[in-house]
Amino acid sequence: MTTATGDRQADAGALLSRALGAPGAAAIITDAPEPHPTLMKTFAAMMAREGRVLRRNMIGTFMRTVMQPLLFVFVFTYVLPKIGAAGILGAGAAAGTTFATVLLPGLMASMLFTQGIMAVTFPLVMEFSWQRTIEDRALAPVPIRVLAIQKIIAGAVQAFIGALIVIPIVLLVHAPGQAPQVNVTNWALLAFILAAGSLLTASLGLLLGTLMDPRKMQMLFAAILLPATMLGCVYYPWSALSSIRWLQIAVLVNPMVYMSEGLRAVLTPQTGHLAMWAILLVLVGGTALLGYLGTKAFTRRVLN
Amino acid sequence: MTQSAAQTGRQAPRNQAGDGPLERPAIRTEDLRKTYKTSRGDVQAVRGIDLAVGTGEFFGLLGPNGAGKSTTIGMLTTLVVPTGGRAWVAGIDVVADPVGVKRRIGVVTQNNTLDMQLTVAENLEFRSRFFGLGLREAARRAEQLLAAFGLEDRRKAIATDLSGGQAKRLLIARALVHKPDVLFLDEPTAGLDPQTRVNLWDMLRALHNEGQTILLTTHYMEEAEALCERVAVVDHGEVLASGTIDELKDGAGADTVITVRYEGAVPDGLALRPGLNTRPGISKVETEGDQVRVFTRQPDGVLGELVTAGASAGLTVRDAAQLKPSLETVFLNLTGREYRE
Numbered sequence: 001m002t003t004a005t006g007d008r009q010a011d012a013g014a015l016l017s018r019a020l021g022a023p024g025a026a027a028i029i030t031d032a033p034e035p036h037p038t039l040m041k042t043f044a045a046m047m048a049r050e051g052r053v054l055r056r057n058m059i060g061t062f063m064r065t066v067m068q069p070l071l072f073v074f075v076f077t078y079v080l081p082k083i084g085a086a087g088i089l090g091a092g093a094a095a096g097t098t099f100a101t102v103l104l105p106g107l108m109a110s111m112l113f114t115q116g117i118m119a120v121t122f123p124l125v126m127e128f129s130w131q132r133t134i135e136d137r138a139l140a141p142v143p144i145r146v147l148a149i150q151k152i153i154a155g156a157v158q159a160f161i162g163a164l165i166v167i168p169i170v171l172l173v174h175a176p177g178q179a180p181q182v183n184v185t186n187w188a189l190l191a192f193i194l195a196a197g198s199l200l201t202a203s204l205g206l207l208l209g210t211l212m213d214p215r216k217m218q219m220l221f222a223a224i225l226l227p228a229t230m231l232g233c234v235y236y237p238w239s240a241l242s243s244i245r246w247l248q249i250a251v252l253v254n255p256m257v258y259m260s261e262g263l264r265a266v267l268t269p270q271t272g273h274l275a276m277w278a279i280l281l282v283l284v285g286g287t288a289l290l291g292y293l294g295t296k297a298f299t300r301r302v303l304n
Numbered sequence: 305m306t307q308s309a310a311q312t313g314r315q316a317p318r319n320q321a322g323d324g325p326l327e328r329p330a331i332r333t334e335d336l337r338k339t340y341k342t343s344r345g346d347v348q349a350v351r352g353i354d355l356a357v358g359t360g361e362f363f364g365l366l367g368p369n370g371a372g373k374s375t376t377i378g379m380l381t382t383l384v385v386p387t388g389g390r391a392w393v394a395g396i397d398v399v400a401d402p403v404g405v406k407r408r409i410g411v412v413t414q415n416n417t418l419d420m421q422l423t424v425a426e427n428l429e430f431r432s433r434f435f436g437l438g439l440r441e442a443a444r445r446a447e448q449l450l451a452a453f454g455l456e457d458r459r460k461a462i463a464t465d466l467s468g469g470q471a472k473r474l475l476i477a478r479a480l481v482h483k484p485d486v487l488f489l490d491e492p493t494a495g496l497d498p499q500t501r502v503n504l505w506d507m508l509r510a511l512h513n514e515g516q517t518i519l520l521t522t523h524y525m526e527e528a529e530a531l532c533e534r535v536a537v538v539d540h541g542e543v544l545a546s547g548t549i550d551e552l553k554d555g556a557g558a559d560t561v562i563t564v565r566y567e568g569a570v571p572d573g574l575a576l577r578p579g580l581n582t583r584p585g586i587s588k589v590e591t592e593g594d595q596v597r598v599f600t601r602q603p604d605g606v607l608g609e610l611v612t613a614g615a616s617a618g619l620t621v622r623d624a625a626q627l628k629p630s631l632e633t634v635f636l637n638l639t640g641r642e643y644r645e
Contacts, residue, residue: 028452029514032483033445037407037436045433052430053421136417138383140434141407303385304340304378 037141043150046140050154061158065115069107069166070173076103077174097271100180104170105263106234108163109197113232113256114225116159116201117208120151124209125217128301138302147302148206148295155202160194182267190266196283197259203287204255206294210301232256237264239272258282330394330486330517331357331380337388338375338541349375351541352389357519357534359485362512364532365521366631372541373521374414377490380519381411394485407435410479414490416471418463418478425450425459427478435482449477453507469500476507480516487511489520493527505530525631537635544638552634559587559599561627561636564610566594566619574617590640594622599637 054061077100127134137147170180184190212220231251233241238261241248251257261274262283273279338350350372357363365373378384380393382402391398394408419427425446432442450456453473458466466474472492479487492508493501508531512518522528528535529549536546545552570591585602598606603626611621627633635641 027514028448028480029483029511029516031448032480033437033441035407035432035435035437035482037434037482041436042434045430048433049419049422049430052426056421131415131417132413133415133417133420135383135411135413135415136419139381139406139409139411141403141436143403303383 039142039146042140042142043146046137046147046150047154054158064118065111065162065165066169068114069111069169072107073100073103073170073173076100077170077178081175081178097268098174098178098180100170100174100178101182101268102235102237102271104167104180104182105267106232106236106260107170108166108194108263108267109232109256109259110229110234111162111166112159112194112197112259113201113228115162116155116198117205117220117225119158120155120202120205121209121212121220122217124151124206125212125214128210129214134302144299144302145295148298149291151298152199152202152206152291152294155205156195156198159198159201163194163198180268181270183269184267185269186266190263193259193262193266193279193283196280196287197262200255200259200283200287200290203290203294207290207297210294210297228254228256233260233264237261237271238274255282255286258286329356329392330359330361331355331363331392331519333376333380333389333391335389336376336379336386336391338372338379338384339387349541350379350386353536353538353541353543355536355543355546357486357517359517360515362508362518362531362533363520364528364535365519365538366523366525366528366532366535367521367538368523371523371538373523373538374490375541376538377411377488377519377521381409381488382406407482408485410482410484410487412472412475412479412487412489412492414494416475418466418471418474420462420464423460423462424455424466424474427463427474428481431478432481437481445481449480453477468496469503472496472500472504473507476504480511486517486519489518491521491523493522493524501527525635529631535631537631537638539635539639545634549631552631553629555634555637559601559633559637560603560629561633562598562600562603562606562610562624563627564596564607564614564624565622566596566614567622568619569594570596570619571617574613574619588637597636599633 077098081099124134127137138144140147171182174180208220208224231247232254233251234256238248238251238257241251258274258279262276262279264271265273265276265279333353333355335352335354336350337348337352340347340349353372353376355363355376365376367373375384379386380391380398382398382405386399393405396404396408398405419430422430428446428449429442432445433439437445450459453476455470455474455477458470463471463474476487476489476492489508493504496504505527508518508520512531520527520531532549534546534548535552537544537552545555547555570593572591574591574596583600583602583606586598586600586606588597588599590597590599596610598610600606607624607626610624614621627636
């Protein structure tokens with residue numbers, strides 16, 4: 001085995017010498033295509049690379065995206081109603097709304113949040129650690145901030161798709177009579193809230209991935225993903241928290257609240273929701289702020 | 305320094321920095337500096353380096369680990385921002401136009417920065433597309449490089465499955481996709497087995513023969529001797545000397561260095577007793593602690609005399625070494641320290 005490898009490597013040296021030295025042979029320097037990079041071409045190629053990797057890891061990506069909402073709705077809108085335990089759920093929602101109605105926007109927001117962060121933070125922490133593979137992309141002919149923006153957009157696309165996958169799952173999986181009551185009147189606003197939410201979480205993902213110590217990765221779940229989800233108005237509308245006033249105020253620091261409530265406002269307005277101006281202010285303002293901070297931190301970390 | 309680069313430079317386009325009709329070097333730095341701010345105060349990694357590398361030249365930055373080579377290459381490749389001085393690559397200011405520089409350079413970093421999610425061929429294809437090649441063009445370029453670097457049968461392997469030597473070949477191939485004006489290699493053979501290293505040397509020579517301008521950093525003296533036309537010896541963030549290997553050796557470094565270590569401290573004047581200072585060919589005699597070091601062009605008999613001199617002073621010799629003129633003796637001569645890899 002060792003000898004075989006050695007021989008092959010020896011061959012490789014000879015191969016190149018022959019290729020470069022022999023007249024008429026493919027000379028890799030003189031016979032090279034003239035590159036004409038533009039910002040758009042490079043950006044598009046980077047997005048194509050993400051697409052290729054996603055396609056290659058399709059099963060893993062699919063599992064990651066589908067399993068959480070699928071199991072969730074299966075247990076909460078099928079199993080629990082069947083065994084007669086559904087009464088306690090959805091108690092805070094307006095009378096006559098099913099728990100699935102509360103869950104649909106909530107799970108979509110939860111998916112936006114987790115997918116956005118997972119898609120950006122995890123690879124980035126890897127790229128910054130050990131072999132610092134980020135240097136490879138940093139040498140592409142674009143400014144470093146374009147690289148940061150590309151990472152945000154690629155992550156946002158994945159978050160957006162993740163949230164869409166939730167819809168058929170919640171619509172289809174439930175016990176008889178437990179279907180969510182969806183009532184969309186403003187499709188443009190729905191798309192806008194989904195897009196803004198995706199960009200916000202991907203920007204947060206960039207900031208976290210840049211600042212996070214790889215040895216403390218498990219903290220991501222304990223300190224960010226879990227509290228954000230449990231206290232993100234995923235399983236109850238914000239208005240239902242009025243009976244615990246301090247908590248109702250405290251959760252307003254959680255960006256996921258504005259995604260859940262924003263989607264609630266456009267998908268299931270009958271459950272009641274936060275004021276739209278507050279939702280839009282936080283989603284747009286938060287994206288701008290986190291995008292700025294993330295890009296700045298990223299650039300500073302890549303260039304030392 | 306600048307003058308010798310001007311002599312080596314083969315192209316003569318207009319100097320864009322506005323320095324008159326000087327030939328444009330592939331790489332030029334002026335008093336380039338990098339100081340890192342740390343919690344323990346400022347660390348001066350690079351303290352004012354002046355370099356000029358001509359187009360088509362194979363240039364080496366030689367120095368021990370921690371000498372500032374990687375920081376220098378980092379500044380030239382735009383990934384490290386200088387804190388002082390200026391640098392131009394292919395005539396472009398690295399601080400003012402980093403994107404312009406990145407378009408014209410290929411970089412092989414010390415670490416394995418292959419895209420571990422992609423196959424060998426995809427690593428080349430996507431890098432080609434990052435540099436603006438179309439799909440078909442990128443695929444053709446990838447095939448061409450796979451063939452030249454003997455990686456065709458690994459085409460579909462994921463980059464994580466490559467051996468160290470294969471990964472290094474792919475890194476070099478990938479750095480060449482866009483026909484860079486300058487190829488930067490940071491410690492290209494560190495950690496490779498001797499056979500793989502020699503093969504890599506052959507490849508680099510072949511590239512250079514094809515006209516590729518190469519700047520390489522290394523802490524292996526024999527690597528610099530084997531490959532580079534000109535070398536800058538770097539230590540503690542400064543260039544100690546630069547020139548062709550022969551020029552460096554012909555300087556004070558052409559001496560053979562004889563070091564004798566005794567069992568005890570060397571008394572003052574011991575080394576001078578046998579009349580070493582009057583012997584022809586001797587350029588320097590250094591006494592330090594328990595050792596005497598003689599720099600000479602005529603080494604015959606010197607060792608014996610040092611042993612005799614020691615014996616007359618009641619000192620036995622613990623060990624002795626004679627170094628033929630090499631970059632190692634050059635380094636010793638410049639720094640008074642033994643070369644530490």
